[in-house]
Amino acid sequence: MTTADRVVVGLALTLIAWLYAAFWTQGKGAEVAVLVNGVESQRLSLAQNQLFEVAGRLGTSKLEIKDSQVRFVASPCTGKQCIHAGHLKRGGEFAACLPNGVSIYVVATRTEFDAINF
Amino acid sequence: MKLDFLPCDEDHRIAKLAALAIGIHVLESAIPSPLPGVKPGLANVVTLLTYFLYGWRAAIWVSLLRVVIGSVIVGTFFSPTFMLSVSGALGSLAILAAVAAAGGLGLSPIGVAVLASLAHMAGQFAVAYAVFVQHPALFALLPVLMTAALVFGLVSGIFTQKVLVRLHRQ
DSSP states (O other): OOHHHHHHHHHHHHHHHHHHHHHSSOOSSOEEEEEETTEEEEEEETTSOEEEEEEOSSSEEEEEEETTEEEEEEOSOSSOHHHHTOOBOSTTOEEEETTTTEEEEEEOSSOOOSOOOO | OOOOOSOOHHHHHHHHHHHHHHHHHHHHTTSOOSSTTOOOOTHHHHHHHHHHHHOHHHHHHHHHHHHHHHHHHHTOTTSHHHHHHHHHHHHHHHHHHHHHHTTTTTOOHHHHHHHHHHHHHHHHHHHIIIIIOOOGGGGGGHHHHHHHHHHHHHHHHHHHHHHHHHHHHO
């Protein structure tokens, strides 16, 4: 193995490390956009743990931001699909309480998904 | 002027090397791979040996013959797999020609194999992204593919090195 070989392998390892850093990390500065009846009403940063409430058609939906993830905690609907959507943390992720007209959408510097189907 | 259509020594040599490469390629296609597009690529050892023993032009012949005839035998001729195979081969051959033009750059077979392997994977990925899957999520696969390319490039390079040492000893 010559010196030139070591240089090539070294450069290759640097390139690969950079590729992992660039494509396997989450987008920073993530926020959650809260939409009521399809219109954005507020944006909250995912960096701060908090519980907040959003008033909708049927009543108040409770949401929680914790560990850079957001989720529905309680909602006045009957199906509770919004709660079952679980934790959202990646850019582009989306959950909604349709009966109540409340939806949340994670906005990040890099959007991972164009659309999500269930 | 006498026309000569009989095969010369160089033709025989390339045919034999290509046959060896095709044989290895077809046998290797029987081995299942954990991820699409990731295989040890042992037939590339023959391409590298050709490059070091007989030059980059012979290596181009052996490589392209192997890709085309190998895909005909395996049954993927002109399929998307074939397109990716050709683009990878062209990428690695371009690097081989560049290294040859630069006078070898002081690289042993290991270094050349690593460069060719990374160029192969890069060429394949570029075509896969441009033609087949234009989704940016494909880039999440790139680090894994490049890691595999580095590992198998090192393996092929070491094999080539060992074979060359044995051949020179004879």
